[in-house]
Amino acid sequence: MLQLGASDGYEPLKRVLIEFLRAEGLHLRSEQLLITDGCQQAIDLVCKAFLRPGDSVALENPTYPGAVAIFAGARVRMLAVGVETDSRRIGHVGMDLDALESVLLQNRVKFIFVTPDFHNPTGTMLPLAERRRLLEIASHYQVPIIEDSIYARLRLRGTALPSLKALDKSGNVIQIDSFSKIAFPGLRVGWCIGPENAIERLRLVKQSTDLHTDQLAQATLAEFVRRGYLARHIAKMKKVYRGRLEAMEAALEKHMPKEATWTRPEGGMSVWVTLPPGFDAGELLIHLRERGVLFVPGRYFYLQNPQPNTLRLGFAALDEKKIARGVQTFSELLKVEFQKRQRGARSELPSRVALI
Amino acid sequence: MLQLGASDGYEPLKRVLIEFLRAEGLHLRSEQLLITDGCQQAIDLVCKAFLRPGDSVALENPTYPGAVAIFAGARVRMLAVGVETDSRRIGHVGMDLDALESVLLQNRVKFIFVTPDFHNPTGTMLPLAERRRLLEIASHYQVPIIEDSIYARLRLRGTALPSLKALDKSGNVIQIDSFSKIAFPGLRVGWCIGPENAIERLRLVKQSTDLHTDQLAQATLAEFVRRGYLARHIAKMKKVYRGRLEAMEAALEKHMPKEATWTRPEGGMSVWVTLPPGFDAGELLIHLRERGVLFVPGRYFYLQNPQPNTLRLGFAALDEKKIARGVQTFSELLKVEFQKRQRGARSELPSRVALI
Numbered sequence: 281m282l283q284l285g286a287s288d289g290y291e292p293l294k295r296v297l298i299e300f301l302r303a304e305g306l307h308l309r310s311e312q313l314l315i316t317d318g319c320q321q322a323i324d325l326v327c328k329a330f331l332r333p334g335d336s337v338a339l340e341n342p343t344y345p346g347a348v349a350i351f352a353g354a355r356v357r358m359l360a361v362g363v364e365t366d367s368r369r370i371g372h373v374g375m376d377l378d379a380l381e382s383v384l385l386q387n388r389v390k391f392i393f394v395t396p397d398f399h400n401p402t403g404t405m406l407p408l409a410e411r412r413r414l415l416e417i418a419s420h421y422q423v424p425i426i427e428d429s430i431y432a433r434l435r436l437r438g439t440a441l442p443s444l445k446a447l448d449k450s451g452n453v454i455q456i457d458s459f460s461k462i463a464f465p466g467l468r469v470g471w472c473i474g475p476e477n478a479i480e481r482l483r484l485v486k487q488s489t490d491l492h493t494d495q496l497a498q499a500t501l502a503e504f505v506r507r508g509y510l511a512r513h514i515a516k517m518k519k520v521y522r523g524r525l526e527a528m529e530a531a532l533e534k535h536m537p538k539e540a541t542w543t544r545p546e547g548g549m550s551v552w553v554t555l556p557p558g559f560d561a562g563e564l565l566i567h568l569r570e571r572g573v574l575f576v577p578g579r580y581f582y583l584q585n586p587q588p589n590t591l592r593l594g595f596a597a598l599d600e601k602k603i604a605r606g607v608q609t610f611s612e613l614l615k616v617e618f619q620k621r622q623r624g625a626r627s628e629l630p631s632r633v634a635l636i
Numbered sequence: 637m638l639q640l641g642a643s644d645g646y647e648p649l650k651r652v653l654i655e656f657l658r659a660e661g662l663h664l665r666s667e668q669l670l671i672t673d674g675c676q677q678a679i680d681l682v683c684k685a686f687l688r689p690g691d692s693v694a695l696e697n698p699t700y701p702g703a704v705a706i707f708a709g710a711r712v713r714m715l716a717v718g719v720e721t722d723s724r725r726i727g728h729v730g731m732d733l734d735a736l737e738s739v740l741l742q743n744r745v746k747f748i749f750v751t752p753d754f755h756n757p758t759g760t761m762l763p764l765a766e767r768r769r770l771l772e773i774a775s776h777y778q779v780p781i782i783e784d785s786i787y788a789r790l791r792l793r794g795t796a797l798p799s800l801k802a803l804d805k806s807g808n809v810i811q812i813d814s815f816s817k818i819a820f821p822g823l824r825v826g827w828c829i830g831p832e833n834a835i836e837r838l839r840l841v842k843q844s845t846d847l848h849t850d851q852l853a854q855a856t857l858a859e860f861v862r863r864g865y866l867a868r869h870i871a872k873m874k875k876v877y878r879g880r881l882e883a884m885e886a887a888l889e890k891h892m893p894k895e896a897t898w899t900r901p902e903g904g905m906s907v908w909v910t911l912p913p914g915f916d917a918g919e920l921l922i923h924l925r926e927r928g929v930l931f932v933p934g935r936y937f938y939l940q941n942p943q944p945n946t947l948r949l950g951f952a953a954l955d956e957k958k959i960a961r962g963v964q965t966f967s968e969l970l971k972v973e974f975q976k977r978q979r980g981a982r983s984e985l986p987s988r989v990a991l992i
Contacts, residue, residue, distance in 0.1 A: 496852055
C-alpha cells in the first residue's frame with residue numbers, strides 16, 4: 281500500500297466497490313471502473329482525455345461551478361441548457377430536454393454533462409420518462425453523457441429512480457461518483473464508470489496526471505466499505521439530513537415572505553430559493569453574514585444569464601435549531617427589505633413623475 | 637481533516653514542512669508553498685496554469701518519461717537538450733548548457749525543465765558553476781526554470797550543492813518536490829515552491845483540478861515529519877541505499893565486459909549503463925526477464941534520438957546480494973552476446989566480401 285500503485289485504483293478498493301455497487305444493482309467488470317481523486321478530478325480527466333480547446337459541451341444552467349472551472353480552464357465552449365426548478369409542478373423537473381435538443385441540433389457537442397439526481401444547486405431530480413428521453417436524444421445525436429451521481433445516494437424521501445448508467449443500453453454514459461458526500465470529503469477518492477475503452481483512455485490520462493490516487497485513503501475506504509460501515513453511515517446520514525431538510529422546509533413555510541419560492545428536493549444537501557425580481561442575494565448576504573447566516577448566491581452557479589434573485593440554502597451541515605434560527609433571521613431581513621422597497625416605491629413615485 | 641480542506645494544502649502539514657525546509661536552509665512563507673499530489677501532479681499543474689498547445693519547453697534528453705507524457709498530452713512542443721553523462725569527467729555533468737543556449741536562441745521557450753540533482757535516468761549532478769550559469773542563462777533569456785528536486789535528499793556520498801531555488805535571486809525558479817522518494821510513494825503528497833504570484837495561480841488550477849490533496853495522507857505525513865521520523869527515515873534510507881549503490885558498482889566493476897561504461901552517481905536510485913553501439917537493451921531484456929533480471933531500456937527516456945544501447949539499472953529496491961547476482965547474470969549474457977557478435981563478424985566477413 282505504501283509503494284507506488286496501479287493507476288486504475290487500489291485493487292482491494294475496486295473489489296469491495298464492485299460488490300457494493302452490485303448490491304445496488306449495477307454489475308461491473310473491473311475494467312469498467314477507474315478510481316479517481318473525486319468527481320472534480322473525474323471531470324478533469326474526461327476533459328483531458330476527450331476534449332480539445334474549442335470543443336463544446338452542453339451543461340445545465342445553473343450547474344456545479346467546479347465543472348465550469350475545468351471546462352473554462354481547458355478553453356472548452358459551454359452551451360447552457362435551462363433547468364426546470366419548480367418541483368411542485370407535476371412532470372418534468374431538471375434539465376430542459378427541448379432546450380437540449382435545440383442545442384444539439386445547432387452545435388457539434390462532444391458531451392452532455394448532467395446531474396439527474398438532486399442537481400447542484402437546484403435539488404431537482406429528472407423523472408424516469410425524461411431520463412429515457414435524455415438517453416434517446418443522446419443516442420440519436422451520438423453525444424455521450426457524463427452523469428454526475430455524487431448526490432444520488434442521499435435520497436431523503438420518495439422513490440429511487442434508476443441512474444442513466446443503469447438505463448443505458450448503448451454504452452453512451454460515463455458515470456462519475458465519489459465517497460465525498462457519503463463518507464469523508466477530506467479523503468479525495470471517487471470513481472468513474474464507463475465502457476472499457478473509455479476507462480482505459482481515462483486510466484492512461486490518470487497515470488500521466490498523478491500516477492494514481494492516494495493509497496492510504498483508498499485502503500481506509502476499502503476497509504470502511506468491507507466492514508459494512510459505509511452502508512450504515514449512509515443510512516445514518518440520510519436520517520440526520522432528512523430531519524434537517526424538514527426543519528428547513530418548516531422554517532421556510534413559517535417565516536418566509538409569500539413572494540419567495542423554493543424547491544422541494546427529495547434528496548441532496550440544499551434547497552434553491554427564488555426571490556422576486558429586483559432582489560440581489562449577494563447584497564442580502566453582506567447583511568446576513570454579520571448576523572451569522574451564510575448561503576451561496578445563485579449567480580455563482582450560472583454559465584450565463586445569472587439570476588441575482590436566486591440563492592442556495594445548504595441544510596446538511598447544521599443542526600435543526602440552527603437551521604430554524606438561520607431561516608428566521610434571513611426571513612426577517614427579507615421582510616424589512618420588502619417594506620423598504622414598498623415605502624421606497626411610494627416615496628420615489630412623485631420625483632419620477634416630476635422627471636417625466 | 638475529514639472535511640473539505642484548503643487547496644494550497646493541509647495547514648499543519650504546510651507548517652511542519654516549512655520548518656523542515658528551514659532546517660535545510662530554505663526560508664519560505666506559506667504563500668510560496670503549494671501541496672500537490674506529488675511531482676507528477678506538480679508538472680501537470682504548471683502545464684495547465686502556464687502552457688498552451690504549441691508552446692515550447694526545453695528538457696534534458698533523456699529525461700523523466702512522466703514529464704514527457706504530460707507535455708505531449710497538452711500538445712506542448714518539447715525541445716531536447718543533451719545530457720553529459722560521464723561522471724568520471726572533471727567539470728560539466730548534466731544538462732548541456734551550450735546546447736540549451738542555442739535552443740533558447742532559436743526558440744521562444746516558456747520553461748526549462750531540469751533535474752540538477754541525481755537526474756533520472758542518468759544519475760548526473762549539475763556542478764555548482766553550471767548551476768550558476770544555468771540561472772544566468774535563464775535570467776538572460778527570461779525563461780523560468782522548473783527544478784525537479786525529487787531525488788536531491790538521496791545524496792549517498794560527496795558534498796551537497798545548493799539547489800537552483802536556493803541560488804536564485806530573481807524569483808525565476810519553481811521547485812517541485814515530493815515525499816514519494818523519501819517516505820511512501822503510495823501516499824501521493826508532494827509540494828511546489830515558487831514566487832507567490834505563481835503559487836497563487838497554481839493553487840487556483842489545483843482547486844479546479846481536484847479541490848485539494850487527500851487530507852488523511854497529508855495529516856499522516858505532517859505527524860511523520862513533526863515527530864522527527866522523516867529525518868530519521870531519510871538517514872536510514874541513505875545508509876541502506878549507499879550500501880546498495882556500492883554493491884552495484886562493485887558487481888559492475890567485477891563482472892561487466894570492459895566495453896560497457898556506466899555513470900557514478902553520488903545519489904538517487906539508479907545507474908545509467910551504456911553498451912557499445914549495436915547493442916539493443918530492449919532485446920537483452922527479453923532474455924534477462926526469463927532469468928529474473930529487470931531493468932529499464934534507455935530508449936523510454938528519450939525525447940528524440942533514442943539510444944538503444946543504454947539502460948537504467950535501479951539499485952534502491954533490492955538487497956545487496958540480489959544486486960550482485962543480477963549484475964552478474966546480466967554481465968554473463970552480455971559476454972555471450974559479445975562472443976556471438978565477434979564470431980558472427982568473422983563468419984560474415986567472407987560472404988560480405990563475396991557480395992562486393
